[in-house]
Amino acid sequence: MKKATYIWLGIALFVAALNLRPAINSISPLIEIIQSELHMNASSASLLTSIPVLCMGIFSPVAAKLANRFSLEYVIGWSLVVIGIGTIIRLFTHTSFFLLITAFLAGIGIAAAGPLLSGFIKKYFPDNSAIMISIYTAALAVGAGMASGGVAPIQHVFESWQIALAAWSLLALLAIIIWVLVVLPQKKKDRTIQTFGGADKLPWNQWNAWLLTFSFGGMAFIFYSLTAWLPPIVENMGYSKVYAANLLVLFMVLQVPANLAIPYLLKRIPSRLFWLVTAAIFELIGFGMIFISFLPWLAACFIGLGAGGLFAMNLLLPIDVTTTHQAAASWSAMIQAVGYVIGSFGPIILGAVNDMTGSFSYSIFVLIAVNLFMIVMQVFSVKRNFKQEKLAS
Numbered sequence: 585m586k587k588a589t590y591i592w593l594g595i596a597l598f599v600a601a602l603n604l605r606p607a608i609n610s611i612s613p614l615i616e617i618i619q620s621e622l623h624m625n626a627s628s629a630s631l632l633t634s635i636p637v638l639c640m641g642i643f644s645p646v647a648a649k650l651a652n653r654f655s656l657e658y659v660i661g662w663s664l665v666v667i668g669i670g671t672i673i674r675l676f677t678h679t680s681f682f683l684l685i686t687a688f689l690a691g692i693g694i695a696a697a698g699p700l701l702s703g704f705i706k707k708y709f710p711d712n713s714a715i716m717i718s719i720y721t722a723a724l725a726v727g728a729g730m731a732s733g734g735v736a737p738i739q740h741v742f743e744s745w746q747i748a749l750a751a752w753s754l755l756a757l758l759a760i761i762i763w764v765l766v767v768l769p770q771k772k773k774d775r776t777i778q779t780f781g782g783a784d785k786l787p788w789n790q791w792n793a794w795l796l797t798f799s800f801g802g803m804a805f806i807f808y809s810l811t812a813w814l815p816p817i818v819e820n821m822g823y824s825k826v827y828a829a830n831l832l833v834l835f836m837v838l839q840v841p842a843n844l845a846i847p848y849l850l851k852r853i854p855s856r857l858f859w860l861v862t863a864a865i866f867e868l869i870g871f872g873m874i875f876i877s878f879l880p881w882l883a884a885c886f887i888g889l890g891a892g893g894l895f896a897m898n899l900l901l902p903i904d905v906t907t908t909h910q911a912a913a914s915w916s917a918m919i920q921a922v923g924y925v926i927g928s929f930g931p932i933i934l935g936a937v938n939d940m941t942g943s944f945s946y947s948i949f950v951l952i953a954v955n956l957f958m959i960v961m962q963v964f965s966v967k968r969n970f971k972q973e974k975l976a977s
Contacts, residue, residue, distance in 0.1 A: 592766045593708050594719065597701065599759045600660060601723035603667050604697060606731035606752035607690035608636050609836065612812055613736045613829045614745045621745070622680040630935030632687050633812040634928040637804065639691025640698055641925030645786055647696040648917040656700045656707070657771040661763045663700075666693030668756030675750035695924075699916040706903055706912040713903050714847040721846075721896040725839035727755070728811070733833035786918040793915060795965030796901050797922045799860075802958030803894045804927025806867065806951055810835060810887065812931035817944040821877050831880055835888040842892025846900070856904070857966040860897050864959045866890030868952065875948045894958075901965070930954075 611618070611632045619629050651659045670689030677683045701720060709716040731752055739748035787793040814835060818828035842863075849859055870887035873879060902915035934947045 589770065590709075593770065594716070596759075596762050596766045597704060597716065598719060598723045599755075599762050600664060600697060601701060601720050602727035602730075603664060603752075603756050603759050604694050605724055605728035606755060607667060607671050607687070607694065608633055608808075609728040609731040609811055610735040610749050610752055612815055612832060613732060614739060614748065615812075615816070616825075617739070617745050618683070622683065624680050626935040626938045627932065628680065630812055630931040631684060633808055633931040635684060635687040636691030636694055637808050637924050637931075638928035639688060640695040641921050641923065641928060643692055643695035644699050644917045644921040644924065647698075647700055648786065648914055650696070651700055651703065655771060656703050657763075657767050660697050660700050660704065661760065661768065663693040663696035664756055664759045664763060666690075666696070668693075668753045668760065671756060672750050672753035675746050677746050677749070699920045702899060702903060702916040703912055706906075706908070714850060714900060717900045717903065718843050718846045718896055721843040721892070721899060722840045724895070725836055725843055725892060729833055729836035729840070732829075732836050736829060786914050786921075788918065792905070792965060793902075793918055794922075795961055796898070796905075796915075797919045798926075798961040799901075799958055799965055800898045800919050800923035801926030802954050802961060803891070803898055804923050805930040805954050806958075807891055807895070807930075808927045809930035809934050809947070809951060810891075813934045813938075813944060813947070814884075816938070817874065817947065818880050820944045821874075821880065823880065827880075831884040834881065835884045835891070838885055838888030839892030839895070842889045843896045846893060846896040856897060856901065857962060859893060860962040860966065861959055863890045863893030863897065864955055864962065866893070868955055871948055871952050871955065875945075 615629055615632075618624065618632075619626075647659060647663075667690050670686050670691075670693060673689075674683065674686045677686065702717075705713055705716045705720060735748045735751075738751050739745050742748065811832075814832050815825070815828035818831050819825060846859070850856075853859070866886045867890035870883040870885075870890065873883035873886070898919075899916070902919055903912045906912045906915055933950060934944065937947050937950065938944050
C-alpha cells in the first residue's frame with residue numbers, strides 16, 4: 585500500500601472519529617436553556633447524555649456481527665450516516681421526547697463506529713497501533729472540545745439552541761464524503777483483506793476481558809458524568825456560567841496532548857499499568873481540588889490530562905492482547921458494550937444526587953469511589969495480561 589494511501593486512511597480515521605462526541609458534548613453547555621424550554625429536571629436532562637452512552641453499550645456487539653457480514657468499512661460508513669441524521673433532525677426539536685429520540689439515533693451510530701474503528705486500526709495499521717490509537721483518541725477529544733466550546737457561540741449567533749445542536753451534522757457530512765472517496769475504494773481494491781472476519785466471538789467467558797471491561801466502565805462512568813455535569817458542578821461552587829463552560833472546554837481540549845503523548849510515554853516506560861495508575865491519580869487530584877473549591881481551572885487540567893491518558897490506554901489494551909483485527913474488534917466490542925452501559929449510569933446518578941440534595945457536592949464522593957475501583961481493576965487486568973504474555977512466550 586502506498587504511503588499516500590496510508591495518510592488518507594489516517595485522515596479518514598481522524599475525521600470519522602471527530603463525529604463520535606459532538607452529539608453528546610454539545611448538550612452540556614446548553615443544558616439549562618434546554619431544561620427551561622422543555623421543562624426537564626436534572627434526572628431527565630441527564631438522559632440526553634446517558635442514552636447515547638447506553639446505546640454505545642447495547643449496540644456495540646451488534647456492530648461486530650454486522651461487520652462480520654458486511655465488512656467494517658461499510659458498517660462504519662453507514663454509522664456516520666446515522667449520526668448525521670440523528671444530529672440534523674435536532675433542528676426540528678420542540679419536545680423533550682423528540683430530543684431524546686435524536687440522542688438515541690446518534691447513539692446507535694456512535695455505538696457502531698466506536699469499536700469498529702479499533703478494528704479498522706488493527707486492520708490497516710497493524711505496525712502502528714499505538715500511534716493510530718493516540719490519533720483516534722485525540723480526534724475524539726478534538727470533536728468533544730469543538731462541540732463543548734463551539735455550541736454556545738453558535739446558539740448566541742442564531743439565537744436558537746436547535747440550530748446550535750444540529751450544526752454538528754456538517755462534521756458527519758464531511759466524514760461521509762471522505763469515507764466514500766478514500767476508504768470504500770480501498771476496500772474494493774485490497775483483495776488480501778476482503779472481509780472483516782467470520783468466527784471471532786465476543787469473549788464473554790474470559791475473565792481478563794471482564795477486568796478490562798470494568799476498567800473501561802469506570803473510566804466511562806467518570807468521563808460522561810463530567811461531560812454532563814461539570815459546568816453545573818463548577819457553578820454550584822459559586823463561579824459564573826462562562827467560567828464553568830470554559831472549564832468543560834479545558835477538560836476536553838487537554839485530553840488531546842494526553843492522547844498524543846501516550847505512544848511516546850510508552851517508549852520511555854513501556855509499563856501499561858504505570859501510565860494507567862498515573863492517569864487515574866491525576867483525576868483523583870482534580871476531584872480533591874474541586875471538593876475543597878481550590879483552583880477549579882487547575883483541577884480541570886488534572887482531570888482532563890488523566891481522562892485523556894485513561895481513554896487512550898483503555899483502547900490500546902484490547903489491541904495489545906489480541907493477534908488479529910477480528911479479535912481486536914470483538915474484544916473492543918465487548919469491553920465497550922458493558923463499559924458504556926456502566927458509564928451511562930454516571931450522568932443519571934449524579935443528576936439524581938442533585939435532585940435529592942440540591943447540590944453536586946456529594947457527587948464528588950461518587951466519582952472518587954469509582955476512580956479507586958477503576959485503579960483496582962487496572963492492577964488486576966494488567967498483571968493478568970503480563971502473566972499470560974510470559975506464559976505464551
